[in-house]
Amino acid sequence: MTGAATTAVLAVLILFGVTARLTRLVTEDEIAAPLRSAIGARIIRARGPRSMWIDWIRCPWCVGLWLAFAVTLGMWGAERLLLDGPLLPLPGWLWVPGLALTNNYLAARWQT
Incomplete structure:
Protein backbone atom coordinates (compact mmCIF):
# COMPACT_ATOMS: atom_id res chain seq x y z
CA MET A 1 0.00 0.00 0.00
CA THR A 2 1.16 3.50 -0.75
CA GLY A 3 1.47 6.17 1.90
CA ALA A 4 -1.76 7.84 0.79
CA ALA A 5 -3.68 4.54 0.84
CA THR A 6 -2.37 3.70 4.30
CA THR A 7 -3.38 7.14 5.56
CA ALA A 8 -6.88 6.73 4.07
CA VAL A 9 -7.34 3.31 5.70
CA LEU A 10 -6.14 4.68 9.03
CA ALA A 11 -8.54 7.63 8.72
CA VAL A 12 -11.48 5.30 8.07
CA LEU A 13 -10.54 3.11 11.07
CA ILE A 14 -10.30 6.16 13.32
CA LEU A 15 -13.63 7.40 11.97
CA PHE A 16 -15.19 4.04 12.79
CA GLY A 17 -13.72 4.02 16.28
CA VAL A 18 -14.86 7.55 17.07
CA THR A 19 -18.39 6.85 15.84
CA ALA A 20 -18.64 3.54 17.72
CA ARG A 21 -17.45 5.15 20.95
CA LEU A 22 -19.72 8.19 20.67
CA THR A 23 -22.69 5.95 19.84
CA ARG A 24 -22.09 3.87 22.95
CA LEU A 25 -21.56 6.99 25.04
CA VAL A 26 -24.87 8.49 23.96
CA THR A 27 -27.01 5.34 24.03
CA GLU A 28 -25.63 3.14 26.83
CA ASP A 29 -22.91 4.59 29.05
CA GLU A 30 -23.74 5.51 32.62
CA ILE A 31 -22.06 8.89 32.32
CA ALA A 32 -24.69 10.01 29.78
CA ALA A 33 -27.64 8.51 31.70
CA PRO A 34 -28.62 11.81 33.38
CA LEU A 35 -28.67 13.53 29.99
CA ARG A 36 -30.74 10.71 28.45
CA SER A 37 -33.15 10.87 31.41
CA ALA A 38 -33.53 14.64 31.15
CA ILE A 39 -34.11 14.49 27.41
CA GLY A 40 -36.50 11.55 27.86
CA ALA A 41 -38.52 13.40 30.52
CA ARG A 42 -38.78 16.46 28.32
CA ILE A 43 -39.91 14.36 25.34
CA ILE A 44 -42.51 12.54 27.47
CA LEU A 83 -4.01 18.91 5.48
CA ASP A 84 -2.84 19.80 1.99
CA GLY A 85 -5.68 17.88 0.40
CA PRO A 86 -8.34 15.25 0.94
CA LEU A 87 -7.47 11.86 2.42
CA LEU A 88 -9.78 10.11 0.01
CA PRO A 89 -9.29 11.04 -3.66
CA LEU A 90 -13.01 11.53 -4.36
CA PRO A 91 -15.24 14.59 -4.18
CA GLY A 92 -16.88 15.02 -0.76
CA TRP A 93 -20.43 14.78 -2.09
CA LEU A 94 -19.59 11.28 -3.28
CA TRP A 95 -17.73 9.75 -0.34
CA VAL A 96 -19.21 11.53 2.70
CA PRO A 97 -22.67 9.90 2.53
CA GLY A 98 -21.30 6.48 1.61
CA LEU A 99 -18.63 6.49 4.27
CA ALA A 100 -21.04 7.84 6.89
CA LEU A 101 -23.58 5.10 6.19
CA THR A 102 -20.89 2.41 6.18
CA ASN A 103 -19.48 3.83 9.37
CA ASN A 104 -22.93 3.81 10.98
CA TYR A 105 -23.53 0.21 9.99
CA LEU A 106 -20.20 -1.00 11.35
CA ALA A 107 -20.52 1.00 14.58
CA ALA A 108 -24.08 -0.18 15.24
CA ARG A 109 -23.18 -3.81 14.48
CA TRP A 110 -20.28 -3.48 16.88
CA GLN A 111 -22.69 -2.26 19.59
CA THR A 112 -25.29 -5.01 19.17
Whole structure:
Protein backbone atom coordinates (compact mmCIF):
# COMPACT_ATOMS: atom_id res chain seq x y z
CA MET A 1 0.00 0.00 0.00
CA THR A 2 1.16 3.50 -0.75
CA GLY A 3 1.47 6.17 1.90
CA ALA A 4 -1.76 7.84 0.79
CA ALA A 5 -3.68 4.54 0.84
CA THR A 6 -2.37 3.70 4.30
CA THR A 7 -3.38 7.14 5.56
CA ALA A 8 -6.88 6.73 4.07
CA VAL A 9 -7.34 3.31 5.70
CA LEU A 10 -6.14 4.68 9.03
CA ALA A 11 -8.54 7.63 8.72
CA VAL A 12 -11.48 5.30 8.07
CA LEU A 13 -10.54 3.11 11.07
CA ILE A 14 -10.30 6.16 13.32
CA LEU A 15 -13.63 7.40 11.97
CA PHE A 16 -15.19 4.04 12.79
CA GLY A 17 -13.72 4.02 16.28
CA VAL A 18 -14.86 7.55 17.07
CA THR A 19 -18.39 6.85 15.84
CA ALA A 20 -18.64 3.54 17.72
CA ARG A 21 -17.45 5.15 20.95
CA LEU A 22 -19.72 8.19 20.67
CA THR A 23 -22.69 5.95 19.84
CA ARG A 24 -22.09 3.87 22.95
CA LEU A 25 -21.56 6.99 25.04
CA VAL A 26 -24.87 8.49 23.96
CA THR A 27 -27.01 5.34 24.03
CA GLU A 28 -25.63 3.14 26.83
CA ASP A 29 -22.91 4.59 29.05
CA GLU A 30 -23.74 5.51 32.62
CA ILE A 31 -22.06 8.89 32.32
CA ALA A 32 -24.69 10.01 29.78
CA ALA A 33 -27.64 8.51 31.70
CA PRO A 34 -28.62 11.81 33.38
CA LEU A 35 -28.67 13.53 29.99
CA ARG A 36 -30.74 10.71 28.45
CA SER A 37 -33.15 10.87 31.41
CA ALA A 38 -33.53 14.64 31.15
CA ILE A 39 -34.11 14.49 27.41
CA GLY A 40 -36.50 11.55 27.86
CA ALA A 41 -38.52 13.40 30.52
CA ARG A 42 -38.78 16.46 28.32
CA ILE A 43 -39.91 14.36 25.34
CA ILE A 44 -42.51 12.54 27.47
CA ARG A 45 -43.93 15.86 28.70
CA ALA A 46 -44.08 17.26 25.17
CA ARG A 47 -45.06 14.20 23.12
CA GLY A 48 -46.21 11.48 25.51
CA PRO A 49 -44.64 8.22 26.69
CA ARG A 50 -45.01 6.39 23.36
CA SER A 51 -43.10 8.94 21.29
CA MET A 52 -40.69 7.62 18.68
CA TRP A 53 -38.13 10.10 20.02
CA ILE A 54 -37.83 8.08 23.24
CA ASP A 55 -36.71 5.07 21.21
CA TRP A 56 -34.42 7.28 19.14
CA ILE A 57 -32.25 8.35 22.07
CA ARG A 58 -31.72 4.71 23.13
CA CYS A 59 -31.25 3.12 19.70
CA PRO A 60 -27.62 2.67 18.57
CA TRP A 61 -28.72 2.44 14.93
CA CYS A 62 -30.62 5.73 15.12
CA VAL A 63 -28.11 7.74 17.11
CA GLY A 64 -25.21 6.17 15.22
CA LEU A 65 -26.57 7.37 11.88
CA TRP A 66 -26.53 11.02 12.88
CA LEU A 67 -23.23 10.71 14.70
CA ALA A 68 -21.67 8.97 11.68
CA PHE A 69 -22.71 11.84 9.43
CA ALA A 70 -21.45 14.43 11.91
CA VAL A 71 -18.10 12.69 12.44
CA THR A 72 -17.62 12.09 8.70
CA LEU A 73 -18.44 15.70 7.84
CA GLY A 74 -16.09 16.81 10.61
CA MET A 75 -13.30 14.72 9.12
CA TRP A 76 -14.07 16.05 5.65
CA GLY A 77 -13.83 19.63 6.90
CA ALA A 78 -10.77 19.01 9.06
CA GLU A 79 -8.78 17.42 6.28
CA ARG A 80 -9.33 20.49 4.13
CA LEU A 81 -8.34 22.87 6.92
CA LEU A 82 -5.42 20.92 8.37
CA LEU A 83 -4.01 18.91 5.48
CA ASP A 84 -2.84 19.80 1.99
CA GLY A 85 -5.68 17.88 0.40
CA PRO A 86 -8.34 15.25 0.94
CA LEU A 87 -7.47 11.86 2.42
CA LEU A 88 -9.78 10.11 0.01
CA PRO A 89 -9.29 11.04 -3.66
CA LEU A 90 -13.01 11.53 -4.36
CA PRO A 91 -15.24 14.59 -4.18
CA GLY A 92 -16.88 15.02 -0.76
CA TRP A 93 -20.43 14.78 -2.09
CA LEU A 94 -19.59 11.28 -3.28
CA TRP A 95 -17.73 9.75 -0.34
CA VAL A 96 -19.21 11.53 2.70
CA PRO A 97 -22.67 9.90 2.53
CA GLY A 98 -21.30 6.48 1.61
CA LEU A 99 -18.63 6.49 4.27
CA ALA A 100 -21.04 7.84 6.89
CA LEU A 101 -23.58 5.10 6.19
CA THR A 102 -20.89 2.41 6.18
CA ASN A 103 -19.48 3.83 9.37
CA ASN A 104 -22.93 3.81 10.98
CA TYR A 105 -23.53 0.21 9.99
CA LEU A 106 -20.20 -1.00 11.35
CA ALA A 107 -20.52 1.00 14.58
CA ALA A 108 -24.08 -0.18 15.24
CA ARG A 109 -23.18 -3.81 14.48
CA TRP A 110 -20.28 -3.48 16.88
CA GLN A 111 -22.69 -2.26 19.59
CA THR A 112 -25.29 -5.01 19.17
